[in-house]
Amino acid sequence: MERAIDTLIEDLKKMILLMGGHVEKSLAQATAALLSKDLSMFDGVHAIEKLVNEDHVKVDNACMQLLAKQGPVAKDLRLILSVIKINNDLERMGDQAVNISYTGKDYLGRRPIPAQLGDIQKMSEIAGRMVKGSLDSFVRGDIEQAKQILMMDDEVDHLKNKVFKDCLAHMKAHSEDVEAGLDLILIARNLERLGDHATNIAEDVIFAFTGKDVRHGGKFG
Amino acid sequence: MERAIDTLIEDLKKMILLMGGHVEKSLAQATAALLSKDLSMFDGVHAIEKLVNEDHVKVDNACMQLLAKQGPVAKDLRLILSVIKINNDLERMGDQAVNISYTGKDYLGRRPIPAQLGDIQKMSEIAGRMVKGSLDSFVRGDIEQAKQILMMDDEVDHLKNKVFKDCLAHMKAHSEDVEAGLDLILIARNLERLGDHATNIAEDVIFAFTGKDVRHGGKFG
Numbered sequence: 001m002e003r004a005i006d007t008l009i010e011d012l013k014k015m016i017l018l019m020g021g022h023v024e025k026s027l028a029q030a031t032a033a034l035l036s037k038d039l040s041m042f043d044g045v046h047a048i049e050k051l052v053n054e055d056h057v058k059v060d061n062a063c064m065q066l067l068a069k070q071g072p073v074a075k076d077l078r079l080i081l082s083v084i085k086i087n088n089d090l091e092r093m094g095d096q097a098v099n100i101s102y103t104g105k106d107y108l109g110r111r112p113i114p115a116q117l118g119d120i121q122k123m124s125e126i127a128g129r130m131v132k133g134s135l136d137s138f139v140r141g142d143i144e145q146a147k148q149i150l151m152m153d154d155e156v157d158h159l160k161n162k163v164f165k166d167c168l169a170h171m172k173a174h175s176e177d178v179e180a181g182l183d184l185i186l187i188a189r190n191l192e193r194l195g196d197h198a199t200n201i202a203e204d205v206i207f208a209f210t211g212k213d214v215r216h217g218g219k220f221g
Numbered sequence: 222m223e224r225a226i227d228t229l230i231e232d233l234k235k236m237i238l239l240m241g242g243h244v245e246k247s248l249a250q251a252t253a254a255l256l257s258k259d260l261s262m263f264d265g266v267h268a269i270e271k272l273v274n275e276d277h278v279k280v281d282n283a284c285m286q287l288l289a290k291q292g293p294v295a296k297d298l299r300l301i302l303s304v305i306k307i308n309n310d311l312e313r314m315g316d317q318a319v320n321i322s323y324t325g326k327d328y329l330g331r332r333p334i335p336a337q338l339g340d341i342q343k344m345s346e347i348a349g350r351m352v353k354g355s356l357d358s359f360v361r362g363d364i365e366q367a368k369q370i371l372m373m374d375d376e377v378d379h380l381k382n383k384v385f386k387d388c389l390a391h392m393k394a395h396s397e398d399v400e401a402g403l404d405l406i407l408i409a410r411n412l413e414r415l416g417d418h419a420t421n422i423a424e425d426v427i428f429a430f431t432g433k434d435v436r437h438g439g440k441f442g
Contacts, residue, residue, distance in 0.1 A: 053437040064302060071292040081285060084305060164403075171392065171399045178392045178399065182385075182406065189410075216274040 005070045012062055012083050013139050019055035019090050020135040022048050024128055026097035027194065031124035034104040034187070035117060045101040052094035059087040075208075082208035086138065089197040089204075093131065096190045096197070103190070107183035113170055116163055116184045123159045123191040126152055130198035137202060141209045149202035156195035163188035226291045233283055233304050234360050240276035240311050241356040243269050245349055247318035248415065252345035255325040255408070256338060266322040273315035280308040296429075303429035307359065310418040310425075314352065317411045317418070324411070328404035334391055337384055337405045344380045344412040347373055351419035358423060362430045370423035377416035384409035 026048040033041035063084050066072065072080055130152050137145035164185055171181035206214050247269040254262035284305050287293065293301055351373050358366035385406055392402035427435050 057434060057437065060302075064298060067288060067302075068294045068298055073289045077285060077289055081281075081288075081305065084302065085309065088306065088309060168399055168403065172396050175393050175396045178389055182389065182403070185403065186410075189407075213278060216278065 005066070005072060005076055008062075008066050008070065009076065009079060012059070012066070012080070015055065015059050015062060016083060016086060016090070017135055017139060019052060019059065019087070020131055022051045022055060023090050023093045023097070024131050026052065026094055027100075027124060027128055027131065030097045030100040030104060031121065033101065034107065035121060037108055039105060039108055042101040042105050045097055049094050049098050052091060056087055056091040056094075059083065063087070078211065079208045082138070082204040085204050086135075086201050089200045093194050093197045096194045100187050100190045103183050103186050107180055107187070110180040110183070111177060113167070113177055113180050113184060115170070116166055119159050119163050119166075120184060120187060120191070123156055123163070123188060123195075126156050126159075127191050127194040127198065130156070130195055134198045134201035134205065138205045138208070141205075143206055143209055146202040146205040149198055153195045153199045156192055160188045160192040226287070226293060226297055229283075229287050229291065230297065230300060233280070233287070233301070236276065236280050236283060237304060237307060237311070238356055238360060240273060240280065240308070241352055243272045243276060244311050244314045244318065245352050247273065247315055248321075248345060248349055248352065251318045251321040251325060252342065254322065255328065256342060258329055260326060260329055263322040263326050266318055270315050270319050273312060277308055277312040277315075280304065284308070299432065300429045303359070303425040306425050307356075307422050310421045314415050314418045317415045320411045321408050324404050324407050328401055328408070331401040331404070332398060334388070334398055334401050334405060336391070337387055340380050340384050340387070341405065341408060341412070344377055344384070344409060344416075347377050347380075348412050348415040348419065351377070351416055355419040355422035355426065359426045359429070362426075364427055364430055367423040367426040370419055374416045374420045377413055381409045381413040 026045050029041055029048065030045045033039070033045070063080055066080055070076075130149050133145055133152070134149045136142065137149065167181040167185050167188075171178045203215050206212060247266050250262055250269065251266045254260070254266070284301055287301055291297075351370050354366055354373070355370045357363065358370065388402040388406050388409075392399045424436050427433060
């Protein structure tokens with residue numbers, strides 16, 4: 001027999017997926033604007049962020065209603081607490097996409113350093129897959145997929161280090177490009193943070209479905 | 222008559238204050254290490270972060286117990302949901318202090334750019350006051366104090382912009398110092414994020430005690 005709370009939790013999952021779709025789109029659009037040098041596309045990122053912020057408030061309210069009216073315990077409670085955290089991570093991912101678009105706008109006004117953009121693109125693609133994958137793992141309760149997200153984060157960190165190193169070398173050799181180099185470093189940093197948020201989500205998924213706390217070096221599997 | 226839940230909520234507040242104390246201490250220590258050029262002090266930051274992480278798990282568990290066993294509603298529920306979020310923000314502030322200590326260690330291995338350290342020190346002091354103030358406002362339910370935190374964040378942002386500008390100018394003129402300049406820029410960025418987390422806490426306080434959602438440009442008093 002289906003419980004009323006099951007339907008409400010399914011609704012919550014749908015809201016989170018919708019929100020995740022908005023976050024993915026804002027990240028993809030910020031990166032596409034940077035790569036295609038299309039300033040007008042950055043405005044789209046801000047429009048999507050509004051949706052993410054609306055989603056954020058809606059999910060929070062839905063969780064509060066659910067807690068107040070259904071008095072969930074055990075697995076249901078863990079799941080709702082995870083949604084509260086996932087919601088926050090998604091909202092901050094939206095902020096990172098907006099940060100990328102601000103810095104990207106600055107970057108497009110300067111002499112470009114095209115050699116670094118390939119790595120930035122790769123980072124953005126992996127981060128996008130991490131957002132999608134972490135939410136898929138949540139909706140399906142797929143612990144294995146959640147663990148994969150934790151590993152993808154290492155790739156993002158590796159690429160970030162590479163962008164830092166290459167940009168610094170370029171800035172050293174071309175002092176007229178220090179601003180452009182810093183812009184790309186900051187964008188790489190934003191992408192790294194996006195990956196970190198997806199990692200947080202994956203950790204929350206593992207906690208929600210197994211009760212195991214893998215944050216702060218906790219072991220799993 | 223005192224309700225059982227009141228005592229539990231008081232305990233929760235004490236845990237949050239203790240955790241906040243650890244975060245303040247790690248920030249102060251990371252900055253002091255940087256300013257006094259004392260590498261060994263950075264290790265202390267990592268030791269404190271362990272405590273912050275333990276606090277984080279403890280607070281989360283206490284909130285879950287409270288939700289499961291007391292079935293709180295209305296103001297109590299809002300307060301507990303705020304604690305869950307404040308807990309996350311504090312934990313990430315601890316991460317920022319650790320980031321400062323990693324970058325600070327790198328910086329101390331390079332030729333120094335002492336002219337920028339005054340602003341970094343100011344930023345750290347304001348961020349420290351923001352951590353303390355935001356938690357005080359939470360424990361006392363002091364909305365006016367929470368609003369002050371939102372204003373202090375503007376000061377931190379202003380100083381961050383100044384550090385960025387000054388470091389970039391220095392890096393342009395002294396290409397051998399691009400790494401050191403970037404280190405200070407990244408530290409300024411970490412301090413800005415610390416301020417952002419305190420701002421999140423202040424917004425949560427306003428929500429917990431008034432029910433008004435001031436995030437995403439929502440208006441207040």
